[in-house]
Amino acid sequence: MQFKALDIPDVYLITPRQFGDDRGYFMESFRANVFADATGVTTPFVQDNQSYSSQANTVRGLHYQSPPHAQGKLVRCPQGAVMDVAVDIRTGSKTFGQWVGALLTADNCHQLFVPAGFLHGFATLTPETYVHYKCTDYYAAECDGNVAWNDPDLAIDWGRVHGFDASQVVLSTKDARAPLMKDWNNPFT
Numbered sequence: 486m487q488f489k490a491l492d493i494p495d496v497y498l499i500t501p502r503q504f505g506d507d508r509g510y511f512m513e514s515f516r517a518n519v520f521a522d523a524t525g526v527t528t529p530f531v532q533d534n535q536s537y538s539s540q541a542n543t544v545r546g547l548h549y550q551s552p553p554h555a556q557g558k559l560v561r562c563p564q565g566a567v568m569d570v571a572v573d574i575r576t577g578s579k580t581f582g583q584w585v586g587a588l589l590t591a592d593n594c595h596q597l598f599v600p601a602g603f604l605h606g607f608a609t610l611t612p613e614t615y616v617h618y619k620c621t622d623y624y625a626a627e628c629d630g631n632v633a634w635n636d637p638d639l640a641i642d643w644g645r646v647h648g649f650d651a652s653q654v655v656l657s658t659k660d661a662r663a664p665l666m667k668d669w670n671n672p673f674t
């Protein structure tokens with residue numbers, strides 16, 4: 486399993502090792518000791534989530550849970566393809582307000598680790614897309630929050646070269662009403 490730190494420290498792109506044969510392949514998709522050694526994150530993952538999006542150009546995000554229930558997330562795409570994005574909202578961070586993204590597909594088996602203190606979101610690049618992620622804290626509705634996926638101050642590229650079409654975006658009602666960063670109170674002080 487390979488871990489590559491991205492341009493924002495603490496965000497990792499993870500490539501599991503595949504053992505291929507005539508049947509297909511086997512891989513370990515998560516291993517706690519290897520993950521902790523590579524990232525230094527020892528907070529256990531306590532909840533697994535899966536979402537299914539029927540259409541391409543669906544954006545879920547940008548989401549966070551505020552302290553004391555902030556979540557680190559280990560994200561993968563077992564069917565289809567997504568552009569997965571992490572935005573640094575850690576007050577005082579040198580990379581505050583910056584984003585990194587990774588193409589996660591069922592074929593490349595890549596995973597993105599998004600630490601606590603980040604906004605997280607993804608755009609589906611294919612119909613019939615599943616996203617699975619492990620979380621380091623339980624869902625807490627009262628700590629749930631979001632920021633607009635298309636905030637011009639963030640200027641996120643949701644995967645235009647991979648076919649993402651912003652004019653066709655599919656959003657939840659909640660995400661369509663999300664505030665801009667400049668109008669939002671950051672709970673990560």
Ligand SMILES: Cc1cn([C@H]2C[C@H](O)[C@@H](COP(=O)(O)OP(=O)(O)O[C@H]3O[C@@H](C)C(=O)[C@@H](O)[C@H]3O)O2)c(=O)[nH]c1=O
Pocket residue numbers: 534536545546548549558605606607623624657659
């Ligand atoms: C996230 C979550 C939602 N729910 C419920 C609340 C709501 O009624 C329903 C759908 O929730 P949402 O619309 O927030 O689902 P969704 O837009 O898919 O939200 C997710 O987006 C990605 C990008 C993340 O990073 C996740 O943490 C989560 O915020 O599911 C849970 O019961 N447990 C959970 O852990």
